[in-house]
Amino acid sequence: xxxxxxxxxxxxxxxxxxxxxxxxxTFRDAVAAxxxxxxxxxxxxxxxxxxxxxxxxxxxxxxxVKRGEVIxxxxxNGAGKSTLLKILSSITEPTEGCARLRGRVASLxxxxxxxxxxxxxxxxxxxxxxxxxxxxxxxAKNFDAIVAFAEVxxxxxxxxxxxxxxxYVRLAFAVAAHLEPEILIVDEVLAVGDAQFxxxxxxxxxxxxxxxxxxxxxxxxxxxxxxxxxxxxxVLEHGKIALxxxxxxxxxxxxxxxxxxxxxxxxxxxxxxxxxxxxxxxxLLTDGVPSPVLPMGGxxxxxxxxxxxxxxxxxxFGLVITTADGDKLLNLNNRFQPSPEFERPVxxxxxxxxxxxxxxxxxxxxxxxxMGDQVHDSHVAEGxxxxxxxxxxxxxxxxxxxxxxxxxxxxxxxxxxSGDQVATxxxxxxxxxxx
Amino acid sequence: MSNAIAISPSxxxxxxxVSEAPPQERVIRARPGWISxxxxxxxxxxxxxxxxxxxxxxVRYKQTALGVAWAVLVPVFSMVIFTVIFGNFAHxxxxxxxxxxxxxxxxxxxxxWTFFATxxxxxxxxLVSQQQLLTKIYFPRLFVPTAVAGGALVDMAISYGVMAxxxxxxxxxxxxxxxxxxxxMVPLCLASLGIAYMFSALTVTYRDFRFVxxxxxxxxxxxxxxxxxxxxxxxxxxxxxxxNPMYGIIDGFRSALLGRYQPWHPLxxxxxxxxxxxxxxxGLFYFRKTERRFADIA
Numbered sequence: 118x119x120x121x122x123x124x125x126x127x128x129x130x131x132x133x134x135x136x137x138x139x140x141x142x143t144f145r146d147a148v149a150a151x152x153x154x155x156x157x158x159x160x161x162x163x164x165x166x167x168x169x170x171x172x173x174x175x176x177x178x179x180x181x182v183k184r185g186e187v188i189x190x191x192x193x194n195g196a197g198k199s200t201l202l203k204i205l206s207s208i209t210e211p212t213e214g215c216a217r218l219r220g221r222v223a224s225l226x227x228x229x230x231x232x233x234x235x236x237x238x239x240x241x242x243x244x245x246x247x248x249x250x251x252x253x254x255x256x257a258k259n260f261d262a263i264v265a266f267a268e269v270x271x272x273x274x275x276x277x278x279x280x281x282x283x284x285y286v287r288l289a290f291a292v293a294a295h296l297e298p299e300i301l302i303v304d305e306v307l308a309v310g311d312a313q314f315x316x317x318x319x320x321x322x323x324x325x326x327x328x329x330x331x332x333x334x335x336x337x338x339x340x341x342x343x344x345x346x347x348x349x350x351x352v353l354e355h356g357k358i359a360l361x362x363x364x365x366x367x368x369x370x371x372x373x374x375x376x377x378x379x380x381x382x383x384x385x386x387x388x389x390x391x392x393x394x395x396x397x398x399x400x401l402l403t404d405g406v407p408s409p410v411l412p413m414g415g416x417x418x419x420x421x422x423x424x425x426x427x428x429x430x431x432x433x434f435g436l437v438i439t440t441a442d443g444d445k446l447l448n449l450n451n452r453f454q455p456s457p458e459f460e461r462p463v464x465x466x467x468x469x470x471x472x473x474x475x476x477x478x479x480x481x482x483x484x485x486x487x488m489g490d491q492v493h494d495s496h497v498a499e500g501x502x503x504x505x506x507x508x509x510x511x512x513x514x515x516x517x518x519x520x521x522x523x524x525x526x527x528x529x530x531x532x533x534x535s536g537d538q539v540a541t542x543x544x545x546x547x548x549x550x551x552x
Numbered sequence: 553m554s555n556a557i558a559i560s561p562s563x564x565x566x567x568x569x570v571s572e573a574p575p576q577e578r579v580i581r582a583r584p585g586w587i588s589x590x591x592x593x594x595x596x597x598x599x600x601x602x603x604x605x606x607x608x609x610x611v612r613y614k615q616t617a618l619g620v621a622w623a624v625l626v627p628v629f630s631m632v633i634f635t636v637i638f639g640n641f642a643h644x645x646x647x648x649x650x651x652x653x654x655x656x657x658x659x660x661x662x663x664x665w666t667f668f669a670t671x672x673x674x675x676x677x678x679l680v681s682q683q684q685l686l687t688k689i690y691f692p693r694l695f696v697p698t699a700v701a702g703g704a705l706v707d708m709a710i711s712y713g714v715m716a717x718x719x720x721x722x723x724x725x726x727x728x729x730x731x732x733x734x735x736x737m738v739p740l741c742l743a744s745l746g747i748a749y750m751f752s753a754l755t756v757t758y759r760d761f762r763f764v765x766x767x768x769x770x771x772x773x774x775x776x777x778x779x780x781x782x783x784x785x786x787x788x789x790x791x792x793x794x795x796n797p798m799y800g801i802i803d804g805f806r807s808a809l810l811g812r813y814q815p816w817h818p819l820x821x822x823x824x825x826x827x828x829x830x831x832x833x834x835g836l837f838y839f840r841k842t843e844r845r846f847a848d849i850a
Contacts, residue, residue: 132848207580207690209847215581222578227688233607235614240607247603248689276614 120219121181122300122332123205127214129176130200174200175356178214184299187326187333189347189364191340191371197356198336202226202302205334220299220332223250227304229289234278238269238288241277245292259295266321267291287314294321301325302334315342322346340368372479372507380409384501394425394432395496396488397465401504409502412509413479413526419502420469423488428462431455435487435494436470440480446524447475450487476525479508587840594692601695605702612703623710627666631659631718638779647781652813653722660809661778661802663711664736668744668798669769670704671697675748676765679756679846686756686846693843694836697748701741715809727811736804743797743828746835753835753842756849777802782817790820797831800824 175197182188192198203209205216206224231248232241242263246256256263264270267288269280277285303322319342326333326346337343343350343364350367352360360370383400402418403411411417421434435450449470451459483503488496511526613619632655638644639654648654675697679686682696719726755761775796777784782803785793793799800821807816 203687203847204580207578208687210582210844211580212582215579218578218580219576221576224689227684230688231685233611235611236607240610244603244607247600248685248691250597250691253599 122184122186122219123182123216123334125181125205125214125216126179128178128201128204128211128216129173129213130197130204130209131171131173131176131212133171173356175204175211175353178353178356178358180351180358180361182332182334184220184332185326185330186349187335187347189343189350189367190334190336190353191338191343191350191367192353192359193371196353198353199226199304200356201353202304202334202336206302218300221250222300222302223293223296223298224302225249225293225296225304226302228286228293232277232285232289235276237274237276238264238267238280239273241288242292245289246295249293249296250298251296255297263288263291263295266294266317283314290314290318294318294325298331300332300334304336305338319346340372344368380503380505382407382409384498386496386498386501388424389496392495393427394423394429394488394490396486396498397422397424399486399498399502401484401502403504409504411475411477411504411506413477413506414474414509414511414528417472417475417504418469419472419484419486420467421486421488422465422467423496424465425463428464429490430462431459431491432463432466432468433487433489433491433494434468434470437485437487438477439483439485439500440524444524446477446482452491474528475506476527477506478524478526479506480524481505583844585841586837587843589694589836589840590692594694597692597695600691601699601702604695604699605706608699608703609706620710623707624714627659627662627711627714630666631655631662634658634662634779642779644780647784652810653724656718656722656724657806657810658779659715659718660806661776663708663715664740664801664805665773665776665778665798666711667701667704667708667740668747669773670707671701671744671748672751672772673765673769674704675700675744676751676755677762678748679752680759680762693846694749694839697752697839698745701744701748704744705741719809724810726809729808729811732808733805736801736808739797739825739828740801742832743801746828746831746833749835749839750831753839753846756846757842772796772798775799782806782820790817791823794820794823795827797824797828801828 178197178201190198190201200209202224203226204211205218206222206226208224208226229245231245233244236244242260243253243256247253251259264273267284267290269284269288272280272284277288280288322333322335323346325331333346335343335347347364350360350362350364351358352367352370360367382402383398385398386396388395388397399419399421400407401409402420403409403415405416405418419436423432423434425432433450433452435448435452437445437449438447439445449472451468451470481503482505483500485497485499486501487494487498511528613622616622618625635655635658639658645654648657678697678700679693685691685696686693751761751765755765773779775793776798782790782793782799785799790799800817801824803817804821804824807814
């Protein structure tokens with residue numbers, strides 16, 4: 118009992134990148150290269166790669182998981198989460214190091230693995246269940262529970278290719294949710310399905326973890342889910358462990374750290390051919406200072422430097438803020454806000470747009486920039502800037518608000534009047550009427 | 553939340569054999585070189601093999617108007633085509649052993665050949681066509697090509713029925729030799745599995761084999777005595793031809809089914825059986841050797 122259920126020691130996994138070798142200079146080289154190409158490909162495809170084209174997806178990863186622990190594994194895309202899960206699920210072999218698993222493992226890296234579209238719901242429950250490692254008897258025992266959980270009773274004998282995507286996902290998750298392993302490995306599978314179903318899945322997972330004392334490794338980008346489900350966490354950054362601690366610490370680390378890497382306050386542009394005016398650089402400012410991280414409730418400004426070949430009057434600057442999914446949230450430009458400063462023709466200048474407090478919820482956003490004259494946009498930079506809104510105690514309650522499934526929040530003020538008084542007042546009115 | 557509560561009773565019944573089992577320890581680490589076959593694991597997952605075969609068979613004839621009839625029609629059509637082209641135009645008919653009808657004689661070869669060809673072509677492609685399984689879940693990968701062979705076995709069972717009808721039609725009376733079909737299935741299955749393992753592993757690594765497989769099936773048919781009798785090979789070279797497992801096996805199938813018309817060739821058959829076993833063992837171990845890389849390259 119004292120032994121950890123999972124111990125991972127210096128685990129590493131390298132992949133070889135298919136590097137294209139040097140450019141051919143002459144036709145003769147090209148012909149010669151094409152002749153030797155199959156042999157070089159063969160060498161590359163077999164295991165004899167050179168050191169320089171190896172890429173370590175995971176390296177020096179060591180940690181332990183106690184029996185009954187629910188651990189959230191978080192990190193940005195490409196941090197090595199999926200590789201780690203694939204190794205622990207025996208799907209792929211590590212290059213170095215080892216992992217010891219002391220219990221039956223089931224992994225759910227994708228919803229509906231092995232579902233066959235032509236087969237009916239009933240048939241797929243059996244097929245998928247057995248692929249996931251359930252015995253036929255186990256599936257039969259859980260069959261009714263699976264069907265009830267998925268809410269597909271009426272469509273059991275319909276081929277799943279006729280299912281709506283929601284039904285499909287529900288059925289697939291339902292099968293997996295009824296696995297009975299000692300170690301359950303779950304990748305970002307809750308990202309699919311509607312909000313209500315996600316809630317139900319989380320509830321089921323919570324039950325698996327708490328009620329039945331199973332060990333769960335849970336990968337997600339959904340921080341609230343990690344917070345509510347996991348006791349401990351593991352943050353991966355660039356294939357290495359950045360933090361192993363309790364879930365809250367890990368979530369905070371994930372939300373705040375590592376942003377400097379891929380988020381930049383300033384972006385510089387090179388002039389596109391024959392374009393004038395053009396932007397030379399653009400900067401994001403939060404509360405007046407260049408920064409790509411905006412706490413909820415903070416003030417946002419965007420500044421661009423532009424140049425023009427011919428002196429220009431009324432340079433036009435526009436910006437569009439979109440979500441990661443590409444939904445446009447805001448489309449602004451200075452066309453209808455002429456300003457006396459714009460009257461004088463200039464060769465270069467700076468335009469600043471103060472947005473003030475933007476009521477965006479904590480998430481990442483992208484900014485596309487447009488530069489032009491009064492007639493048309495000459496320089497367009499789609500998604501040139503991006504910034505991250507971070508959670509902040511906007512209501513002064515000593516805690517961050519739960520994330521909403523909307524794009525914006527609003528600095529609302531709710532006022533309150535006791536219903537009792539209204540009722541008596543109404544009662545009085547009624548009695549008046551009666552008289 | 554009420555839903556979660558509603559299902560909880562069934563969950564409570566669950567504390568299963570899992571907890572009773574001794575805490576087995578699974579060590580995951582890089583394993584260099586050749587890897588032995590984990591027979592225990594294959595046995596544990598045996599139900600999955602059954603489900604994979606069942607899926608193959610079930611899916612194959614979905615949404616076809618004729619359904620399972622195709623399992624009968626396909627071999628019959630090939631027999632008709634072979635009879636017309638090779639039997640009549642190429643005058644193979646004249647080379648038949650006394651009194652044997654070419655159609656019966658050809659179908660006796662098509663029984664094992666169709667099975668082997670399916671294992672080679674579909675089995676060879678099986679891993680590539682199931683890549684989403686390889687990269688998302690762990691199970692014994694050997695089952696993927698094995699399931700294809702299993703599906704082909706079901707078709708073969710149907711073909712045996714067709715064979716019986718054809719023999720009755722042409723009034724070919726079977727002898728007790730028919731019983732040797734059962735032991736002959738063993739080398740046939742070994743050779744087919746071996747070839748399926750080998751080519752499925754090769755195709756994952758080198759996709760070129762997808763194209764190679766197409767003509768390999770045709771070429772292999774012409775070096776096997778499907779359309780011509782095994783005796784076409786000069787007697788002193790027959791032992792060499794027997795290194796092709798299908799040479800001895802097809803000849804054996806004809807001897808078993810056509811009894812008195814076709815003598816046995818024990819030496820050729822023995823060599824073919826030996827080479828079936830060798831092919832199986834090699835295919836199996838080559839598969840195991842490359843298996844660990846499947847998920848990375850699939």
